[in-house]
Amino acid sequence: MRKFLFRLFQLGFFFFISIIVGLTLIALSTNWTLKIEQKTLGHQTHWGSSWERISEFEIWVNQKSSKPRGLIIGSSTAYRNINPHILDQTTDLNWFNYASSGQPPIISLQLLKHAFSKDKFDYILLDIYEPVTQLDGLESAHDLIYNSTLDWWNKTKLVCSYPQGKLWLRYFYFFIKQLVASKPHIILDPKNGTYLKKGFVCSNQPSISQWNKKQTNKALNRFASLSEIDALCKTNGAKLILNISPSLEHKYILQENFKEYSIISNDEFNNPDWFYDSHHMTCEGANLYSHRLSSKFKAKIK
Amino acid sequence: MLFNSFEFFGFLPIVFALYWFVFQRKIVLQNLLILLASYFFYGWWSWQFMGLLLLSTTLDYFYGFGVSSSNKKKAKVFLWLSIFNNLGILAIFKYYNFFVTQFQEGLELIGFHTNPVLLNVALPVGISFYTFHGMSYVFDIYRNHQRPVKNFIDYAVFVSFFPLLVAGPIERAGHLLPQVQKARKFSYQQALEGCRLILWGLFKKVVIADAIAQVIDPIFTNYIDYNSPTLFLAAIGFAFQIYGDFSGYSDIALGTAKLFGFELLSNFRFPYFSRDIAEFWRRWHISLSSWFKDYLYIPLGGSRQGLSKSVRNTFIIFLVSGFWHGASWNFIVWGFIHACGFLPLLLLKRNRKNTDTVALNKHLPSLKELRQMILTFVFVTFAWIFFRAENLENAIGFISCIFTNWTQLGMISGKSIVVLGSILLLIDWYLRHNERQLRVPTWQPLRMAIYFSFALAIWLKLGGEQTFIYFQF
Numbered sequence: 108m109r110k111f112l113f114r115l116f117q118l119g120f121f122f123f124i125s126i127i128v129g130l131t132l133i134a135l136s137t138n139w140t141l142k143i144e145q146k147t148l149g150h151q152t153h154w155g156s157s158w159e160r161i162s163e164f165e166i167w168v169n170q171k172s173s174k175p176r177g178l179i180i181g182s183s184t185a186y187r188n189i190n191p192h193i194l195d196q197t198t199d200l201n202w203f204n205y206a207s208s209g210q211p212p213i214i215s216l217q218l219l220k221h222a223f224s225k226d227k228f229d230y231i232l233l234d235i236y237e238p239v240t241q242l243d244g245l246e247s248a249h250d251l252i253y254n255s256t257l258d259w260w261n262k263t264k265l266v267c268s269y270p271q272g273k274l275w276l277r278y279f280y281f282f283i284k285q286l287v288a289s290k291p292h293i294i295l296d297p298k299n300g301t302y303l304k305k306g307f308v309c310s311n312q313p314s315i316s317q318w319n320k321k322q323t324n325k326a327l328n329r330f331a332s333l334s335e336i337d338a339l340c341k342t343n344g345a346k347l348i349l350n351i352s353p354s355l356e357h358k359y360i361l362q363e364n365f366k367e368y369s370i371i372s373n374d375e376f377n378n379p380d381w382f383y384d385s386h387h388m389t390c391e392g393a394n395l396y397s398h399r400l401s402s403k404f405k406a407k408i409k
Numbered sequence: 410m411l412f413n414s415f416e417f418f419g420f421l422p423i424v425f426a427l428y429w430f431v432f433q434r435k436i437v438l439q440n441l442l443i444l445l446a447s448y449f450f451y452g453w454w455s456w457q458f459m460g461l462l463l464l465s466t467t468l469d470y471f472y473g474f475g476v477s478s479s480n481k482k483k484a485k486v487f488l489w490l491s492i493f494n495n496l497g498i499l500a501i502f503k504y505y506n507f508f509v510t511q512f513q514e515g516l517e518l519i520g521f522h523t524n525p526v527l528l529n530v531a532l533p534v535g536i537s538f539y540t541f542h543g544m545s546y547v548f549d550i551y552r553n554h555q556r557p558v559k560n561f562i563d564y565a566v567f568v569s570f571f572p573l574l575v576a577g578p579i580e581r582a583g584h585l586l587p588q589v590q591k592a593r594k595f596s597y598q599q600a601l602e603g604c605r606l607i608l609w610g611l612f613k614k615v616v617i618a619d620a621i622a623q624v625i626d627p628i629f630t631n632y633i634d635y636n637s638p639t640l641f642l643a644a645i646g647f648a649f650q651i652y653g654d655f656s657g658y659s660d661i662a663l664g665t666a667k668l669f670g671f672e673l674l675s676n677f678r679f680p681y682f683s684r685d686i687a688e689f690w691r692r693w694h695i696s697l698s699s700w701f702k703d704y705l706y707i708p709l710g711g712s713r714q715g716l717s718k719s720v721r722n723t724f725i726i727f728l729v730s731g732f733w734h735g736a737s738w739n740f741i742v743w744g745f746i747h748a749c750g751f752l753p754l755l756l757l758k759r760n761r762k763n764t765d766t767v768a769l770n771k772h773l774p775s776l777k778e779l780r781q782m783i784l785t786f787v788f789v790t791f792a793w794i795f796f797r798a799e800n801l802e803n804a805i806g807f808i809s810c811i812f813t814n815w816t817q818l819g820m821i822s823g824k825s826i827v828v829l830g831s832i833l834l835l836i837d838w839y840l841r842h843n844e845r846q847l848r849v850p851t852w853q854p855l856r857m858a859i860y861f862s863f864a865l866a867i868w869l870k871l872g873g874e875q876t877f878i879y880f881q882f
Binding site: 108110111118121122125126269270271272273274276 | 595861
């Protein structure tokens with residue numbers, strides 16, 4: 108028995124060490140790093156510039172603000188469609204767009220906990236794109252672990268919430284890259300968008316202009332984590348406002364159990380010229396949308 | 410709990426440590442631990458059906474005493490009670506809706522409209538396996554091959570031992586019960602072989618079968634959108650997927666049992682190297698085919714009552730075997746196709762021709778053997794289409810599209826199917842001499858490199874676990 112256990116531990120140990128050595132070699136391979144990363148780990152840093160946006164959030168949140176603060180949270184429909192610079196000008200608040208790719212409410216909850224641990228916010232604008240509320244959060248966890256400067260504790264919580272081999276590997280790789288001072292590879296993909304600071308990504312894609320599908324009604328049901336997000340905001344003295352992200356495909360019909368929330372609906376924003384796909388907006392579309400959203404927001408908080 | 414889940418990798422070391430370190434010297438406690446662990450393992454998936462498992466186990470335990478009676482009439486009554494009980498459970502949970510809808514459709518054909526009550530319950534995992542365990546135990550006692558077990562825990566372990574509980578191998582009382590009743594001693598060699606089998610089984614399931622499934626599942630769902638070469642490739646892909654999936658499961662089961670000092674029956678013996686259908690069935694899902702042979706084919710007279718009865722019995726076991734897999738016509742047709750493939754061999758008395766391992770002590774098969782293996786594989790793959798399709802209509806549609814969709818559209822790159830299928834076949838060819846003790850290279854660095862590459866490949870795929878195909882049966 109002893110021999111067996113010793114052998115098993117020995118193999119496990121050497122396996123673990125060989126993985127660490129392998130990851131270190133990838134991180135140290137300088138000119139080849141990006142290529143090997145892309146082949147082995149599936150490099151994703153071009154996804155919505157999470158790396159820059161999360162780093163900037165940490166600076167923004169630690170700076171003193173003379174104005175009340177507002178935080179936008181959600182998925183890509185938030186960071187591509189809501190321009191915080193416009194909201195800053197029109198609402199007299201200091202906004203940051205803290206959304207990230209494929210972020211379902213369960214991850215928003217974790218990020219909000221992290222944000223509240225740093226500072227107080229007056230308003231939380233939770234952007235809701237219905238298909239993302241159905242996601243389990245694995246895609247978002249990959250993005251945040253491998254592609255952001257989120258602190259190690261939050262990353263560890265994410266990796267434990269989503270037990271997946273590849274996610275663990277990326278988690279280790281992220282810290283190895285930090286330890287061996289391998290440069291972070293931020294792929295600047297002009298087609299993907301331009302990062303305009305404060306968490307906003309302006310999409311450089313042309314509008315779809317022609318949209319032949321008819322917009323259909325779809326029920327928006329209450330999703331897991333909404334009550335917890337609401338309770339967290341209340342505890343921290345922030346007002347939660349839900350923003351239903353528009354889509355060319357569906358008009359979302361809110362169910363009865365949303366009554367207790369303050370909700371902004373944007374069904375009328377459905378001109379295909381403003382979108383580059385069914386739910387992401389072009390730069391012009393996002394700016395126009397942000398102005399309209401700002402007016403609705405002001406009406407809500409009056 | 411799935412073998413390819415993180416929970417299982419937490420569960421297994423805990424049970425292993427308790428088994429060998431805490432209860433090492435007490436066989437009663439070891440068996441009790443296995444029983445509790447098995448119910449925990451089963452309940453993790455569905456605690457609601459734990460009661461059904463316990464009920465089925467308890468009834469067969471008592472029927473065992475009944476059929477051992479010297480009074481033949483009384484014994485027969487208990488035998489029928491056991492059959493009625495086990496098949497009754499299967500009939501309710503697995504076949505009720507099928508029979509009712511068939512009956513309804515039959516009535517509608519003659520102008521009667523009915524509104525039948527259908528059951529809306531999930532199929533309890535492993536139901537076809539544990540009911541067959543129970544029946545084989547009672548049959549064996551009835552035939553004086555086995556004596557009833559007095560200790561309920563021992564019997565319950567035989568029925569619900571967690572490595573084999575949800576998808577077999579279907580064990581026999583005469584093989585497993587003596588191991589349950591006998592004190593187990595830890596064997597380094599056995600545990601090592603167990604670990605190798607687990608690693609190989611996980612590789613087959615997680616790396617090969619699941620990756621192929623990702624490619625072929627959309628094709629089988631929307632076969633009309635794909636062209637003939639793609640559909641042909643998808644059919645071959647499924648042949649590899651189901652083999653990787655089920656034999657992977659069986660290897661993990663055998664390996665896990667070895668860690669606890671048990672030897673289970675083999676379920677697969679490199680079936681895709683079979684030279685005819687008869688050989689295929691001696692190598693594919695062995696525990697099920699031997700169960701049907703012993704408890705259905707032979708009681709029906711086997712091949713000893715003339716050719717016509719032999720043919721009849723062959724068709725019966727293949728059709729029943731198909732129906733055992735699922736309450737749907739496509740499974741029955743799948744069984745029928747195999748019976749048709751077996752028939753010429755039976756008529757020509759060549760069904761026992763290929764009993765040895767192909768190209769034994771040789772590196773490569775002869776051209777004749779290769780041709781036979783390819784033909785058998787093509788036949789089996791064709792039959793798998795019926796097994797994989799949602800229903801009979803889809804299976805026929807899929808096959809007709811293979812022959813008619815000669816367009817440029819709907820083409821996929823089948824690289825992953827070809828590469829993964831080839832890896833599976835090449836490793837199997839290397840291992841084909843013994844399925845229970847995996848042949849490993851003697852040069853340690855190479856052996857370690859293989860272990861590590863397999864482990865890394867499995868690790869990269871772990872987390873998005875897909876259930877095993879045979880769990881639905």
